[in-house]
Structure formats: C-alpha cells, structure tokens
Amino acid sequence: MIVGAVAVEASDTKTIRLNWPAGYDVNFKTGQFITCYWPDEPGYKRAYSLSSCALDRGFYEFTVRRDGKMGTRLVDWIKPDQRLMVLPPAGKFLPVYEANTHLICTAGGSGVTPFRAFVREATRRGLETRITILYSVRTAKDVIFNEEFRRLERDNPHFKFHVTCTRLAEGDPWPGRRGRIDAAWIKQQMVDAAGTYFYACGPNSLVEFAEGLLFELGLEKSRMKTEKWG
Numbered sequence: 001m002i003v004g005a006v007a008v009e010a011s012d013t014k015t016i017r018l019n020w021p022a023g024y025d026v027n028f029k030t031g032q033f034i035t036c037y038w039p040d041e042p043g044y045k046r047a048y049s050l051s052s053c054a055l056d057r058g059f060y061e062f063t064v065r066r067d068g069k070m071g072t073r074l075v076d077w078i079k080p081d082q083r084l085m086v087l088p089p090a091g092k093f094l095p096v097y098e099a100n101t102h103l104i105c106t107a108g109g110s111g112v113t114p115f116r117a118f119v120r121e122a123t124r125r126g127l128e129t130r131i132t133i134l135y136s137v138r139t140a141k142d143v144i145f146n147e148e149f150r151r152l153e154r155d156n157p158h159f160k161f162h163v164t165c166t167r168l169a170e171g172d173p174w175p176g177r178r179g180r181i182d183a184a185w186i187k188q189q190m191v192d193a194a195g196t197y198f199y200a201c202g203p204n205s206l207v208e209f210a211e212g213l214l215f216e217l218g219l220e221k222s223r224m225k226t227e228k229w230g
C-alpha cells in the first residue's frame with residue numbers, strides 16, 4: 001500500500017495513513033491490527049493496531065511510537081508516496097457494542113490507538129454503548145489524539161476521556177489528575193459491574209498492571225479484554 005499521509009501526534013509518535021490500492025475492499029472489525037513490512041525487508045514483520053475504524057473505507061491508519069528497529073524506521077523515515085507491505089487485519093480485541101454495556105478502556109502512551117477506533121465507530125453509529133478511556137501519560141504533551149477525543153466527547157454523550165499524568169515536573173500547571181491508573185479510579189467509573197467490560201492495551205508490563213488492578217477489584221476474567229504488544 002502507498003503511504004497517503006503522515007501526521008505527527010507527539011514528539012515520538014506518528015499516525016500513518018495507507019491508501020488501499022484500486023479495487024481493494026476488505027471486511028474487517030474495529031479494534032483489529034494489521035501486520036506491516038518494508039519491501040526491502042520481507043522477513044521483518046510487525047503488528048500495528050488500527051487507529052482508524054471499520055467505517056473508514058479506502059485507507060488504514062495506524063499510530064506508531066518510536067521504539068526498536070521497526071518503530072524507529074517508521075517514525076523517523078516514512079514519507080508520503082512510499083510503499084509498505086500489509087497483511088490483512090486480524091485479531092480479537094473487539095469492542096462489545098451491546099445495549100447497556102460500558103467499556104472501560106485503560107491505556108498508556110500509544111496503547112490508546114485502538115480506542116480511537118472504538119469511539120469513532122460508536123459515535124458515527126450513534127450507539128448508546130458507554131465508553132470511558134482512562135489514559136496514562138508522562139506529561140500533558142504526550143497525550144495523543146487529544147483534539148479528536150475532545151471533539152468525540154462533545155459529539156457523543158456516552159463517551160468520556162480522562163487523562164492522568166505520571167511524571168510532571170514540580171510546579172507543572174497541569175490541572176488534571178496525577179499519578180498512575182489505580183483500582184480506586186477504575187472503580188469510580190463503574191456504575192453497573194454486570195454491564196462493564198474492561199480493555200487494556202499496550203506494552204506487556206502496562207497491560208499486566210491493569211489486569212492486576214482488575215483482579216484487585218474482584219472482576220471476572222471473561223470481562224477483561226487485553227492486547228499485549230510485547
């Protein structure tokens with residue numbers, strides 16, 4: 001696929017848009033990932049969650065943090081009109097869009113990317129599914145998709161976007177919550193435990209930390225959906 005656009009989300013994070021080739025049309029689900037490789041390195045493949053949703057047709061978007069070989073090459077070197085090889089979407093990290101459900105989505109850093117897709121689809125379809133994102137970043141400048149999430153909050157009365165900062169310098173004027181995501185903060189969001197599903201996405205350490213918090217709250221494993229990036 002040909003790179004259509006590259007957008008800077010934060011100092012170390014970019015969103016890459018890949019245009020579908022003529023005649024390409026595929027059914028996939030919001031929350032799935034694609035697998036990419038460079039034409040000159042066919043043996044080196046990496047997975048990326050789609051930050052665009054299943055209602056976005058004609059392109060894929062994914063959002064990458066500069067980390068490791070592939071992450072650095074993508075963030076530092078990719079340009080519009082370049083070619084990237086793409087395997088079709090796969091994965092089971094899918095939103096449960098049933099009536100009376102509440103999805104509490106915890107993420108750190110770039111782990112928020114599939115949740116943009118969750119909220120985009122729910123908002124465009126006018127669903128009543130409640131979605132709450134609890135997003136942990138080092139400082140306010142590390143928040144990605146802030147503008148879009150704030151717009152989605154205005155458009156969708158069932159969506160809330162909450163940010164907590166973990167590494168602010170002393171005297172930083174950030175007016176919001178500080179410190180890591182914890183069990184008490186998750187519990188505050190829960191109205192009806194029976195209708196709540198928990199999602200966590202990102203590096204293994206972060207997802208395992210979130211799983212630990214949910215066990216602390218005594219929640220069933222069937223209510224948790226996780227995507228571990230390694």
Ligand SMILES: Cc1cc2nc3c(=O)[nH]c(=O)nc-3n(C[C@H](O)[C@H](O)[C@H](O)COP(=O)(O)OP(=O)(O)OC[C@H]3O[C@@H](n4cnc5c(N)ncnc54)[C@H](O)[C@@H]3O)c2cc1C
Pocket residue numbers: 033046047048049050062063064065066067068069070071072091110113227228229230
């Ligand atoms: C389902 C799924 C979805 C994903 N979605 C996303 C996404 O949306 N966005 C995203 O950014 N990532 C995502 N990832 C992670 C992504 O696939 C890659 O793992 C990531 O980009 C790093 O790959 P890499 O080849 O660049 O890392 P590698 O080069 O293999 O490095 C892996 C890690 O080891 C460290 N490392 C490498 N060499 C050394 C060394 N010599 N000494 C010490 N440390 C070292 C790197 O810093 C890095 O943290 C996803 C992963 C999965 C499984």
